[in-house]
Amino acid sequence: MIKASVYVTLRPGVLDPQGETIKSSLNDLGFSEVAGVRAGKYLELDLDTDDVAAARSRLDDMCGRLLSNPVIEDYTVEIEERRGS
Amino acid sequence: MIKASVYVTLRPGVLDPQGETIKSSLNDLGFSEVAGVRAGKYLELDLDTDDVAAARSRLDDMCGRLLSNPVIEDYTVEIEERRGS
Amino acid sequence: MYDDHPVWEDVGLTREEYEVIRSDLGRAPNGLELGMYGLMWSEHCSYKSSRRHLATLPTEGPRVLQGPGENAGVVDIGEDVAVAFRIESHNHPSAVEPFQGAATGIGGILRDIFAMGARPVALLDSLRFGDPKDPRVRYLFGGVVSGISWYGNCVGVPTVGGEVVFDEAYADNPLVNVMCIGLVEKDRLTRGLAAGEGNAVILAGASTGRDGIHGASLLASREFDEDPGDMRPAVQVGDPFREKLLIEACLEALEGGAVVGVNDLGAAGLTSACSETASRAGSGMWIDVDLVFRREEGMTPYEVMLSESQERMLIVAEAGREEEVLEVFGRWNLDAAVIGRVEDGELLRVFCGEEELASIPVMGLTEGAPDYDRPGLAPRPSRPEPPVGLGMDVDAGRALLELLAHPDMASRAPIFGQYDHMVGTNTVVPPGAADAAVLRVKGTDKGIACVTDGNGYACSLDPRRGAELSVAEAYRNICSVGALPLAVTNCLNFGNPEVEEVMGEFVEVVAGMGEACRRLDTPVTGGNVSFYNETRGKHIHPTPVIGMVGLLEDVSRHATAGFKEEGDEVILLGGDATHLGASAFSRVVAGVDNGPVPPVDYGAERVVGSVCRRGIAAGLVSSAHDVSGGGLAVSLAESAMLSPVGMGATVDLGSIHDPISALFGEEGARILVTCSPGVSESLLEMAGEEECPARIIGRVGGSRLEIGAGDSLHLSVPVDSLSSAWERGLE
Amino acid sequence: MRFGVVRFYGSNCDRDCYHVVSRVLHRPVRYVAHDESSLDDVDCVILPGGFSYGDYLRAGAMAARTRIMAAVEEFAAAGNPVIGICNGFQVLCEAGLLPGALMVNDGLRFICRPSLVRVEDNETPFTSGLQPGAVMSLPIAHQWGNYRPPPDGFRGRIVLRYSADDGSVTPESNPNGSWQNVAAIANARGNVLGMMPHPERSSESILGGEDGLGFFSSVVSWWEGGTSYV
Ligand SMILES: Nc1ncnc2c1ncn2[C@@H]1O[C@H](COP(=O)(O)OP(=O)(O)O)[C@@H](O)[C@H]1O
């Protein structure tokens, strides 16, 4: 069993209305040090395999095909192995 | 300037319709090894301060007050310092 | 960057066009100027291939307050209320990024409406996709519908109608046409005028970023051969939340009386908004790009002038009262700044601080754009002998089920169920319940009806008749709810106009549409042209989409399509179909892809529409539904499925020429109405007065739909079976 | 009896609620801005539907932290009637004035259609004129209507549940996956009500139904008649 984390973020230059709105709400709440917020997605996946290399390439595939929208988003994948589970 | 990452995830035991739908779409696409998906949020914040300890406590505060909903969500904060910027 | 001369090709112009610019200016344009010309002279902004043809459309009528040339057309509905409406395409952006492309399409059409000072009250979407079995098409379809749902729901404008057609012809070029309707008190009607020397030019809303640069000239004015990946920088992300604030702020600013003119920033951004508003008013204008608030650092003046960032508006305010306007935007948490002034003269001048970067005659950018008489190859419409019955031995019941389950005819509930169609509490007839949506006009007894209709398939067989048919169908749909058709907006979706075959189709479609609008007294008050819907040399069907609005004097007197009461009589207004030309039956059931497209009988359309309206206004009519795609059988089936408890009907067509043609043919002006037995006679009398063919053909009741002619029963299907085929068709 | 309709940035049913109160109920009403701090001049507060702050981050999250919500909390603590409709319900949960949270619908999509609900509790100001067990048709229009109780147990009142037309509460009649088919809840005291369906959209016959009017007329009779449950 492999546990993977996928972070999906907006590509640089793509407008992030959600992030901007969160930022101004934080500022209004008195967190004036917040200079910028970018909002993205965080996914945790459990994969039924022990082959890390294969998993990595499959995850790339999943990101390309479903988890992210390459037109406006980038993604990062992190893998954490859990032995013996 | 401090860059912080906030991960907001659903608390264990809270049903995650989005994660489940993503899982079944991935299975349908042939990624049969995907045994579970949990969907969360990923926020990147730029903070206009250099005081890491203070920033950490402020971030806790932001998460408690706005960024996460303690009824259904947990959060994790990571801080990455960027010197000299 | 502005002095880093891009060549004419880089901005999508031809050498000849470049030469015209040179001679107009009396010098070579600098890079910024050339970029501005490139955008304004793009097909998308200048209508250079279509202008002379659009000029032939009928645009006047007693109710028209504003015809083409403004952000939206406007018609008077009495009691000091006017309706602003317009349709626009977002085809290319939606092909690249369906969710955001469709969403920003909604944003854009809304801005055209509130630029007129009108509060947007309804949206409609007219969509075309390829075969829904294709996963890529499913992805586009799903993305477009959720994009419309997201943006429209969030801004709080109900999406009350529209249409979807699936056809291979749109596999690579989906069409996303969106229409918006707004209401405005007549004396609040605003125009996109930059008038009055010294008046302030205010930019309000979102900050300006690098998004969408060259969207109009590159995305929308060229063929789509390139890998869509190359186009991605032009994709924009919408912010419906900010748009909602912008609507409220603009309408509030207008109440203050300090505003002279308003224009949206759409294609070609600041360049277009400034030159169009100045051009309409016959003024000059200067602006300073340094005063434009931005979201990205290091933007060049060129980028600022060409950016197509969403959710921005240009407001021209009286000199000395600009603070009042800025204050309103501030209260709505929106940025706004004076970026320039109206001035006498004829120049649009762009500064960066003290430095003058561009100086162009306003009219040169707008009216001075090229006007091409592109050669068109006259289409040779296929007009074979009309097919009768197709010589087939078909089971009519099975054919009906097949038609109902076809993606083009199946229930649209999976789509409009994702759209908030009730917000605003004006929706009297929601999507799916009748041939057109009906909205009440609060503060009056009136209602407005609206619809979009297009028949690209018929246009592909016979562009002129197909266009006429599209107008006629919209007209009939408006009449079926009891409304008087008032006016038309239209979106003309075509391939590459430089291809003679496409241009020929275009000319025919405009002629057909114009003819229909003249004959049916529904002037054209505006619209949009989308060319270059073409991929790898394959172009879409010529697809004019008609947006029509109608008026109900008493909104409580309207009709919906579902049968209401057991025992009601079914009356057919109009004659029987005698052939299957260009019908869904011949295409879907028989697999015959051929014409002829039936001609429109305008006299019949008018009397059928009139009798239907009068019957509804007199309270005689229980339900009304026109006969169109799928013919009489599908129409009856729909009324049965839409009845509260799955009420069927027994119909006897009497002596008919050919049963299959009568059941499934689509020719002619026909509306099916039901009346309680006591009042049928009065309706038939009305029909008699107008020499409208009308007869009782059956009775509502039972749980089956049975259609026969004389002694023979042609079809008998339980309504439940009809519903389950119909409801699953789009899943 | 005077109503206040709160407007957050992005509220979009504010005008609809205002219309029902002023034109159908014929009661005085004013808009209350998100940055106001006093509700002294109103007797009932309506938090309308819409997409406050674009529903960004979480539906209702940012609206719940605006200045007016402190005043709403005080107003509710004094036993005054507060109703949150759709986004207003989400705001009340986010603000902690109602227990639990609203998550994305099971189907993930926005749903707009009529729904049937059964009245479970008529001892709140907003349901005092309704019959327990009655089935009403009310429109829903939401993407985040899937109600979850707090992890440490539900200590409020269930006021409406999605049901079939005979009043049976079935999984098929649940449009969004809500716990216990919840369509509306109230706080334990009963004076703060949150509901996903839109009563203001079915308060006039021309819009196809008047079942929603009962919520508004109940609170008017409750207040004007001085009946007190709280
Ligand atoms: N097919 C058409 N029929 C009639 N009028 C049209 C058509 N296409 C465009 N127009 C009119 O031409 C004017 C310019 O259109 P456009 O440049 O697209 O406007 P905008 O800048 O508001 O997007 C508008 O008033 C529009 O209504």
Ligand SMILES: [Mg+2]
């Ligand atoms: Mg415009």
